Amino acid sequence: MNKTLLKSVREYKKQSFLTPFFVILEVFMEVLIPLEMAKIIDVGIANGNLNYIIQRGIILVAMAMLALFFGVTAGNMAAVAAAGYSKNLRHDIFYKIQQFSFKNIDHFSTSGLVTRMTTDITNVQMAYMMSIRLLARAPIMIILSWVMTLVLNKTVAMLFLIVIPLLGGTLIFIAKKAHPHFIKVFDEYDVLNNSVQENVNASRVVKAFVREDYEIDKFHIISKYVYSLFTKAEKIVAWNSPVMQFTMYVVILVIVAIGGNSIVTGTMQTGELTSIIVYSLQILMSLMMVTFVFVMIMIAEASTDRIAEVLNEEPEMQDSDDAVKDVANGEIIFDHVNFSYAGKDGTLSLKDVCLHIQSGQTIGIIGGTGSAKSTLVQLIPRLYDVTGGAVKVGGVDVRNYNLEALRDQVSMVLQKNVLFSGTIYENIRWGNESATDEEVQNVCKLAQADGFVQEFPNGYNTQIVQGGNNVSGGQKQRLCIARALLKKPKILILDDSTSAVDTKTDALIRKAFREEIPDTTKIIIAQRVSSIEDADQIIVLDDGKITGIGTSKELLKTNEIYREVYESQVKGGAENE
């Protein structure tokens, strides 16, 4: 198994090592017990010696008790070790993801991360448990049983020297042959699940366009393909049992033939013959087990790789020890900033951006779809690192700040925002856990959310469902703004955060900003001119470049893009006055 992953065993090392130990002891007992049994049959029963039977019986019971103890202990420990290991893995992945920057997060899809933490880890857990239980058991069992057969009958033991590699090889050959088919199956399985997921998510679209039958046809094609791949893969694996049985029966026939002769010539006891058969079956079963574990590990390999991919991902942003912990004020400077999502050689989303925003100013940003408005503001709380130039907050390069300190002071309401399951109180308190109820209500008043929250039957204790779909888009946006306000940040960024809020409420929110948090630098991205018209500075972005900075009045004179937008939205309204 993968080295990166094995680091996560940690406190369960003890159980992980003790399990094979107890398993080996159990195997010893299991090998010895048939020997005792043979003695009871051959000596005790054959001679009608009741005392002997009782004597041996007691020993056998004692051995059974020991075997039980070893077996139960090993089983318990294996369960704890494997469950503990998978717990640690989940823990490590989750903690690792918490260290990820936005760029790291972009690397992985949400569903990919979820699969890693569930299905993949379950696979690893199973493989791990199998490994520590069976990988010790099977080889030892094979060796011990083989030694026993060697003691009982050399010819049969020699026979196994041929049979073991032959059968083992065949079983592994089957597994190897099936493996690529299973990989294909799992890939196609993802496609199938993805198609279901899309249909569940977009059920309204499917129904609105009356595409149910179309989707069903699409699904049939995939499901049929999965069926054919799966049957193909399983058909190969289905060779296992008959091959195994065939070998077993041949071995038994040979043993009985040899044994029959030996018994007649007097070199073997009947009891010994049955013992040899028992040991032979144990050898073959163990071989089967080995290949079984082999297959498990092979299946888990894809999973381990995917998990290791996350664990090995280097968190892009790490705090240095001398990181600045205090943000002096809400001043923001962009110094010849270039930015590309793809890194140094990628196409630039922002080109040579220079800006100076004074602490406490209100800044509006406007620009067409794809003009890099969101990209620009994401650099301020250092969600991404600049590709060239520097962004400074409070006079200090954002890269020199302690990330937590910086983000505590730069509060951002993302465009694609989410609420979490929990009460409204709990959701708003994301901004500040120790906030009192009054403080929460206060920021909700500022964000014009208090009104509708009070109207809910349970008020602030209303449960938000996963995805926040039990509040409307506009309500969600206002709750998100309230959440950001609770941080009492020095800089507040709203990335198109009032698009679903009506103009009147929007205006009230801005009024509250102006009156209640005058010292906070406010950056507002909006499509509506009215949302930014009264800003101290308006930045007009086009294709990653600043084409104009100034007040609305100034820009109306100097900036054509702004004028066009303004006129399309405002002039019409003015005419009707």
Added chain:
Amino acid sequence: MSNEKKTKKPSRLSKNTLKTAKRLLKYVTETYKLRFVLVFVCILISSVASISVSLSLKYMLDDFIIPLIGQESPDFTRFYQALAVLGCVFLMGVLSTFIYTRMMVYIGQGVLKRVRDDMFEHMQTLPIRYFDQNTNGSIMSLYTNDTDTLRQMISQSIPQALMSFFTIIVTFIAMLVLSPLLTLLAVAVIGILILVTKAIGGNSGKYFVRQQVALADVTGFVEERMNGQRVVKVFNHERKSEEEFDALNEALFESAANANKYANIMGPVIGNIGNLQFVLTAVLGGTLSVMGVGGITLGVMASYLQFTKSFTQPFMQVAQQFNSIVMALAGAERIFALIDETPEADEGTVTLVNATKDDNGILHECKERTGIWAWKQTASDGTASYTELTGDVRFKDVTFGYNPDKIILKDISLFAKPGQKLAFVGSTGAGKTTITNLINRFYDIQNGEIRYDGIDITKIKKDDLRRSLGIVLQDTHLFTGTIKDNIRYGNLDATDEQIYNAAKLAHADQFINMLPHGYDTLLSGDGEELSQGQRQLISIARAAVADPPVLILDEATSSIDTRTESIVQKGMDNLMKGRTVFVIAHRLSTIRNSNAIIVLDHGQIIERGDHEDLIAQKGTYYQLYTGKLELS
């Protein structure tokens, strides 16, 4: 929207379990009757063959070997003959195993395919309400976790259990034949075994069910947090998330460790009960045979003990399958719950057809698209009458709530005349989207009536009703596939030319052409690689290519900048000239040129009229429209 989440926790084993098992078996037997019988027979043969190993040994020894002992020149012919017979039995066994394992592949996968297909087909018939009430995660888990456990059970547990069952019976009969007296002991042991299996298996089953619940919790949490990971970062909420995660993770560990503990100790416990039974049998049988009671000879004892050894093994196997059977049945129960979910009701009989109008203005049905549509009503005597689709939509005293006890719309009456552009304005939660949800019957009204070209919409077949309405929804959803495929979703027969035109009309053409692969750019994960605005443009193009008689735009341009929006709007106005359009928008500039604007507040219409009328009224609309000026 009232999305009451019902987190579907894995249901515990209930009385229904037996019903579920029966139904599942019916699935198997219905689809593959003959093959299943064949599998049954093959498993029987196969288990007989495997039992014959220990069964035949006694006869081999007693009848063919022991008599030869001490003979000068022993004749092994008969022994070899017997061996050959045994070989034939074995061969039959191997063949049977080969046949049934192979058959089971087809049966298992075939049943799974049917289950999946049935689920998906049925899911498509379910009303929107179902999707509101169940989280995506819980629906998904039916297709993944529950189907996977089902696969395990069908392809592994069922044959294994059958095999073990036969083995137990055959062994038991053999033991009974050898010594009815000793078999009493075996019966006692079986009793104990069943009790022990039940106790351990019960515990383990309990924890496995708990493990599934804990796993679902972890999955749910991770899913939610991963989706909101960017928010977590912005709020420095990493530590808190970790704490919450640790608690859930610990719970999962507890149940997983316990479940596996019980499952793991099952083997050693049963195995060693078998060992104890062996000793007891040996002592008891030895005593009896020494005393000469019950007709037990030493030879009988020897072979009886052989059976005793192999007797507990099948129990072990059944016990091991126990957990996967419990989990699979719980999963099957959830799957059947979906399949039993009541589909969207549709009593409508009126259909939508393409039509031509002759000189007298009489409508005739035709196949090809003419730009004229007609509602076809078939009377009970089979004669069809046609009504032209004009896009006249009227609400009369409509009352509706997502929950009957929470009314969203109260006594709404409104009308859209053919060719009108009708806009809904109102604060969030006023009921604008709800109204459009009622026109296409995503939800059915509680009171009142909605008429479409004079026909009650409940009389119209749902598919045809929806086909007559193009919708661009507030939440855009795109599908995996190329951009071209996504636009074509609106009209599957659209030519490439039509797609390009629709994209141009939606002003999406420009950015699509900038993409490296243009219209063949592959989208995945709901088009994550595009910006929200770009996705909206594509979904508008998708509706445009459908070229519907009536169009509903629900915040269709909310993330598009106003310059682009006005271009898109002009295009859509051209397309929909003379057809009815419903618009919902926050930006009032978008709806200024509507024929009628309806202002909603708390589910009631408070104002209606065109822009000029409403401005003149100086009511709420006026407030909204001029609000920004007043407040600045």
